[in-house]
Amino acid sequence: MPLKLITTADGSHSLLNEELNETYHSVHGALQESVHVFIAHGLVHRLSTPHETPLAIFEVGFGTGLNALLTLDFAEQHSQAISYTSIEAFPVTADVWQTLNYAATPEQKVRFEMLHHAPWETAQNLTPHFALTKLQTTLQNVSLPPASFDVIYFDAFAPNKQPELWTFDMLQKAARLLKPDGVFVTYCAKGQLKRDLKALNLTTETLPGPPGKKEMVRATKPVQV
Numbered sequence: 001m002p003l004k005l006i007t008t009a010d011g012s013h014s015l016l017n018e019e020l021n022e023t024y025h026s027v028h029g030a031l032q033e034s035v036h037v038f039i040a041h042g043l044v045h046r047l048s049t050p051h052e053t054p055l056a057i058f059e060v061g062f063g064t065g066l067n068a069l070l071t072l073d074f075a076e077q078h079s080q081a082i083s084y085t086s087i088e089a090f091p092v093t094a095d096v097w098q099t100l101n102y103a104a105t106p107e108q109k110v111r112f113e114m115l116h117h118a119p120w121e122t123a124q125n126l127t128p129h130f131a132l133t134k135l136q137t138t139l140q141n142v143s144l145p146p147a148s149f150d151v152i153y154f155d156a157f158a159p160n161k162q163p164e165l166w167t168f169d170m171l172q173k174a175a176r177l178l179k180p181d182g183v184f185v186t187y188c189a190k191g192q193l194k195r196d197l198k199a200l201n202l203t204t205e206t207l208p209g210p211p212g213k214k215e216m217v218r219a220t221k222p223v224q225v
């Protein structure tokens with residue numbers, strides 16, 4: 001799969017999948033997008049109300065490992081135990097991820113390498129507060145117990161590029177994986193997505209997007225569904 005390194009508007013790298021003509025992050029700022037959508041409106045938001053520990057996160061699309069790195073950093077900075085499960089259909093190869101400029105410090109470089117070197121299909125305690133399970137599979141094929149996750153980072157390629165990941169059935173699959181009070185966050189704010197999440201009885205919010213993007217979506221599973 002042809003992947004081209006690009007620099008986004010905040011100076012952080014991303015990858016362009018030339019076959020789909022789709023980037024792994026917002027061209028307005030990869031780092032800003034991940035921090036805003038997944039960390040601030042997903043992880044930090046979920047931690048602001050009563051929750052279990054470790055907090056269980058499920059990511060659709062491990063990709064470059066940027067969301068995972070930011071989450072690991074957060075876990076260590078805040079001594080918050082996190083169990084992170086991420087699926088990826090087409091892992092980025094070492095010659096590509098090693099060129100990414102996400103590690104600002106030597107400590108982050110070590111963490112980023114640990115995330116990528118971690119074996120697939122098995123849980124690993126990478127740091128005192130962060131356990132990682134990477135699964136090389138697709139959203140269509142993955143099988144996980146229902147009501148397992150406190151937060152879902154839904155970071156698939158956009159609906160116009162990969163519509164099969166945004167169908168009602170796929171969203172229902174994601175919703176079933178959420179625990180009560182669990183939150184689903186994504187950078188996408190399409191009307192059909194919001195209608196489907198509402199139809200799944202999730203409390204659906206349209207929030208301001210990261211720089212360069214008007215809106216994003218967060219959907220919360222009510223205690224009684």
Ligand SMILES: C[S@@+](CC[C@H](N)C(=O)[O-])C[C@H]1O[C@@H](n2cnc3c(N)ncnc32)[C@H](O)[C@@H]1O
Pocket residue numbers: 023024025060061062063064065066067068087088089090091137138139140155156157165
């Ligand atoms: C928008 S990128 C993810 C960005 C990633 N979260 C990051 O921080 O770099 C979408 C990812 O989904 C992966 N993907 C493609 N098809 C998939 C599928 N059917 N199931 C799960 N992941 C898939 C792609 O290979 C790509 O890595």
